[in-house]
Amino acid sequence: MLKDTERSAQTKRPVVEALIEALPEGSILLGPDVTQRSAGIWRDDHLLAEVLIRPQSTAEMSQALRICYDHHQPVVPQGGLTGLVEGGLTRPSEIVISTERLNHIEEISVSERTMVVQAGVILQSIQEAAAKASLMFPLDLGGRGSCTIGGNLATNAGGNRVIRYGMARDMVLGLEAVLADGTIISSMNRMIKNNAGYDLKQWFLGTEGTLGVITRAVLRCREEVTAAPTCLISVESFEQVIALLKHLDRGLSGHLSAFEVMWQNFYQLVTRSSAPPLAEEAPYYVLIEAMGAESAHLETLLAQGFDAGLIMDAVVAQSEQQCLDLWALRDDVAQTFQFGPVFLFDVSLRLNDMETYVSAVNTGLKDRFDDPKNFTLGHVGDGNIHFAIAVGGDTLEDRLGVEAAVYEPLIALGGSVSAEHGVGLEKKPYLHFVRSEAEIALMRRMKQALDPRGILNPGKIF
Ligand SMILES: Cc1cc2nc3c(=O)[nH]c(=O)nc-3n(C[C@H](O)[C@H](O)[C@H](O)COP(=O)(O)OP(=O)(O)OC[C@H]3O[C@@H](n4cnc5c(N)ncnc54)[C@H](O)[C@@H]3O)c2cc1C
CATH class of the missing domain: 3.30.465.10 (Uridine Diphospho-n-acetylenolpyruvylglucosamine Reductase; domain 3)
Known part of the structure; x- marks a missing residue:
């Protein structure tokens, strides 16, 4: 049991009393132990919830949820809080269910x-x-x-x-x-x-x-894959990016495991403080990984790509460290934060529409803002683009302007507002653009069937 002095007003609530009573010591965190926690990666706010449950087994999870259900108590599941769509955000009256001690x-x-x-x-x-x-x-x-x-x-x-x-x-x-x-x-x-x-x-x-x-x-x-040849390629046009994807996917017979594209401004940003592996004048940089392929085979395909005019320049990683260094460039999205508040997007659309789409987004941003920066990259092999957009501020007006610039042309092209990050709270206002009324109604029926009291992550998705 916790000492009285450790209890905030929240703990006097019957649901919290019941949880403290039922679960082993150390299962419940209260007050500052919760409110001092970050609300998520790349955020500068803290959790608003004041109570956190951290079960150590499925049985304890079940017990905790049953108590919350009996008390009509809303809960928010949390893992590592790296989600990028506000899916793990809490309100003061909610209780966090953390999986931090389910770690075996x-x-x-x-x-x-x-x-x-x-x-x-x-x-x-x-x-x-x-x-x-x-x-x-x-x-x-x-x-x-x-x-x-x-x-x-x-x-x-x-x-x-x-x-x-x-x-x-x-x-x-x-x-x-x-x-x-x-x-x-x-x-x-x-x-x-x-x-x-x-x-x-x-x-x-x-x-x-x-x-x-x-x-x-x-x-x-x-x-286990014993080899994963990795290379970085510079490419002159998006048409050639698409042709390169076809060339490598076909040539590698199923071994192509990553096809990541960095647009020039992102590449220039992440190579600013070190010698860039390739000169910076190309509009596109493609990071290729071919798990299980022979390095010599990849190099033959690259040579064919040069001959066919698909490749401006290429560098093949010669060691594990060089592979990691190339991936570190692709992963270095946090560099964009030096331009002030950044709006992150994760959209998907047909490959053949991508070039038109990205230029429509950039035009839309320029029409709305004085000096917008749109760092663009993505898992392009999967039809997935990420934008990190800085417009100098992050007021509601800024957000709505940026979202309009990104989503209006996307919806016109039949793309999705979420390729892989989910919906959370952030994309909720846009769900109906990409899901029909009947689809959303069925989602609600599923929710009603499994969680009739609406206690699980309420308000997220729809
Ligand atoms: C640098 C970086 C790169 C990223 N790259 C990618 C990427 O390439 N692809 C991609 O898809 N995502 C990416 N993400 C987003 C993020 O990492 C993923 O969404 C990740 O799957 C979230 O895991 P988490 O444990 O942090 O979940 P959290 O952020 O804690 O939660 C995410 C959502 O899942 C729910 N949840 C968490 N645990 C459980 C559980 N046990 N049961 C039920 N619900 C639960 C939460 O309520 C919330 O709605 C990236 C994030 C960062 C910071």
């Missing part, structure tokens, strides 16, 4: 290539554990050192290797989640094939903690 890798099966993990395990720890067992867990993204697998699954994260391995959804065989009323749904399937009825795990993948709290998962690993 329970089992690795080398022969079956599976891993059983708790939801709070950090993605990088999973990658490293897989590598130690001579396996590979293919999910990879810039937030790998802080994001949790539970958050990855709840947002159906994409990342760098979607072109080859799909999104987080494609890397999970089984899942355990706790419903709003505390019911445990344990679907810890280990088979690749299992069509016996509804695939219940899909309810919790990409639904951002609105239908259940993920507690454990069976992950699908792959055989």
